[in-house]
Amino acid sequence: MLFASTMTVMSGAIIAPALPGISRHFPDQPQVLIQLILTIPALMITLFSPLMGYLADRFGRKKLLLMMLFIYGFAGVAGFFIDRVDLLLSSRAFMGIAVAGILSISTTLVGDYFDGHERVRFLGLQSSCMALGGVVFINLGGILSDWSWRGPFLLYLTGVLLLPYALAVLQEPKNTGITSSGISDAPVTVDYWRTGLAYFIAMISMMMFYMFPAQLPFLLSQSGEISGLLIGIALSMAALTASIVAFGYGYYKPFLSVMTIYILGFLLAAAGFLVVGLTTSYAMAIVGAAISGLGLGAFMPNTTTWLMRITPQRVRGRVFGGFTSTFFFGQFVSPVVVAPALIWLDSLRNVYTAMAILCCLLAAALLILSNTYLRADSQL
Structure with a gap:
């Protein structure tokens, strides 16, 4: 389950260092289209995650997860052989559908397999492995992109390699809503207001985090030609610090509420964006990315913990399908939002500075909500 979770981050992180090389190979294509090669899987995740959550609730988790691992591996590695942008985007789209299933189901299984503090600890471990996988695979992608822009696509074969192990060790959880008609017909209540807010926070945090792989290269x-390895190192710093914060989530969560973690996270992210926006130094850009990673790293385990507590088990697959959808919609729209902002603000550095201001505004809004409408969640 942990390794499957890392594969969702791999869907984009692996090829991020290769973006300049892909752009040079297709010089007649606009930059935003090249960036969509990175983020088109996120659009498919957005569209198909609710369906995957429904199918997981209706027909069970294990079979669907195995099917998605198979599609992920073959659709991902297809990019190594393709030499047309339209076909490359198509293969990335199919891979995104697979990622929709992998992340929705693996997160749902955490709720099925674990309870209480053990669940909180495992959610932090899951998010940490996702971020740490980003560190490892971004750097591997950087090394392979120095050989060829096609090289990073070979890493997607891990989906096929994981398939027999998943078949052997995973078991279908009990009481997922398909065990008896009595349980399936029992009414459930979903808190749409709090769930929607959790979705929005997930979306905006992913949009911010993905400014590093999509824009930092x-x-x-x-500042001049830079190697894929150096780009990979810079990008991996945000993922590295995010993995550290996510890994420790189970240790500091008992002392901090869900709302407090969100507020502190946005403030740290703001500090990191500000550093990147104001510096012209490669070293300081790495520092800024690392600081933002410290802030944004807790957002996924924090959101999943919040949703686990307010969501009935029988509809957990659907709720986490929606969570996956909005989470990766933020990834998809990140370059789309930046493109007009870049025209208006004139430079990428100004965009990063503007993002710092937005983080501060969101922190202030959550502080107000935590003392009014979300007072109960300030104790969670």
Whole structure:
């Protein structure tokens, strides 16, 4: 389950260092289209995650997860052989559908297999492994992109390699809503207001986090030609610090509420964006990315913990399908939002500075909500 979770981050992180090389290989294509090669899986995740959650609740988790691992591996590695942008985008779209199933089901299984503090600890471990996988695979992608822009696509074969192990060790959980008609017909209540807010926070945090793999390679390249390895190192710093914060989630969560973690996270993210926006130094850009990673790293385990507590088990697959959808919608729209902002603000550095201001505004809004409408969640 932990390794499957890392594969969702791999869907984009692996090829991030290769973006400048892909852009040079297709010089007649606009930069935003090249960036969509990175983020088109996120659009498919957004569209198909609710369906995957429904199918997981209706027909069970294990079979669907195995099917998605198979599609992930073959659709991902297809990019190594393709030499047309439209076909490359198509293969990335199929891989995104697979990621929708992998992340929705693996997160749902955490709720099925674990309870209480053990669940909180495992959610932190899951998010940590996702972020740490980003560190490892971004750097592997950077090394392979120095050989060829096609090289990073070979890493997607891990989906096929994981398949027999998943078949052997995973078991279908009991009481998922398909065990008896009595349980399936029992009414359930979903708190749409709090669930919707959790979705929004997940979306905006992913949009911010993905400014590093989608935009930082181009920002660093403005200072001159830079190797894929150095780009990979810079990108991996946000993922590394995010993995550390996520890994420790189970240790500091008992002392901090869900709302407090969100507020502190946005403030740290703001500090990191501000550093990146104001510096022209490669080293300081790494520092800024690391600081933002410290802030954004707790957002996924924090949101999943919150949703686990307010969601009935029988509809957990559907709720986490929606969570996966909005989470990765933020990834998809990140370059789409930045493109007009870049025209308006004139430079990427100004965009990062503007993002710092937005983080501060969101922190202030959550502080107000935590003392009014979300007072109960301030104790969770």
